[in-house]
Amino acid sequence: MTLSLFEARIRRLRETGVDPVIATPIPLADLWERARSDSAYRLGRLIAVRTPLWWRAGAAHDLDSGDAWVRWYPDAPERSLRNLLHELAHNRRKTQLPATVADDWRDELETWLEAAAIAAAWGLDLFPADILDELCSLTEQLRVEHQAAAELAGTTDPRLARAAHIALCDLAEARGWDGATFEDALYGVHRDAAVNDAAVGFDRTALRSVWSIGHGTGGPFGAFQIA
Incomplete structure (x- = not known):
């Protein structure tokens, strides 16, 4: 089975002893489901992480699958929500x-x-x-x-x-x-x-x-x- 880019990155981090994935915080899940109810979006999975999958990155989106990952900042949840909105905007724009x-x-x-x-x-x-x-x-x-x-x-x-x-x-x-x-x-x-x-x-x-x-x-x- 071919791993997606995000899955491969998560596996790589886990091999170093770091599991970046966390249960999706409710504010992120609510925002994702709000977009999912709108036909303008074609969404896959939302992956919340405690550490970035890439150095200095806060989120990313895969246009083909509709998947997105977002880093959760417990002390600054609005930052995570902004990053998720950015990825949702990519999804809606169908960015090529x-x-x-x-x-x-x-x-x-x-x-x-x-x-x-x-x-x-x-x-x-x-x-x-x-x-x-x-x-x-x-x-x-x-x-x-x-x-x-x-x-x-x-x-x-x-x-x-x-x-x-x-x-x-x-x-x-x-x-x-x-x-x-x-x-x-x-x-x-x-x-x-x-x-x-x-x-x-x-x-x-x-x-x-x-x-x-x-x-x-x-x-x-x-x-x-x-x-």
């Missing part, structure tokens, strides 16, 4: 992958604005102006990071850019980098050359899930095949 990294993150910005509109329509006061401004700034930061990740991976494909960014985040988490170190490494300007070298040499096999063959029908890689 744009052609460029810039377009990808422009779409993310529009999705945050739609999430705020959904909250307002449902009578939820979750997106005051200062919070929305902060989320827009964070989206711009992620656009810049993904552009840098794309350059390190030698690609302009936004799917590969996302995969490269995930791989680099995994590297940062494994090495205990903070946000400033991560940013310096992306641009090769950290004072420690070993940090810059690690970013340049990140594990490209992490991109396998989104590799494609541009011409012809493809075939085995023979001696160059990655097991």
Whole structure:
């Protein structure tokens, strides 16, 4: 059986002794069921977690399955609800992958604005102006990071850019980098050359899930095949 991306990630964490999955908190479950009752959404499973499946991430959505995972912040439940609304907005928008990294993150910005509109329509006061401004700034930061990740991976494909960014985040988490170190490494300007070298040499096999063959029908890689 082929595991979904989320399932594979959860299994990987469990193999390290960390089970990220928790019982779905009632506020998240209620919001999910409210959307499920609306034909504009095509939803699968909601997975609540105590630790992020990806470094610094708060939620993610799989358009094909309609599944979503959301990190639950017990001390800031409204943050979790905002992240879930963002994933619901992706689901309602039927977001397709744009052609460029810039377009990808422009779409993310529009999705945050739609999430705020959904909250307002449902009578939820979750997106005051200062919070929305902060989320827009964070989206711009992620656009810049993904552009840098794309350059390190030698690609302009936004799917590969996302995969490269995930791989680099995994590297940062494994090495205990903070946000400033991560940013310096992306641009090769950290004072420690070993940090810059690690970013340049990140594990490209992490991109396998989104590799494609541009011409012809493809075939085995023979001696160059990655097991």
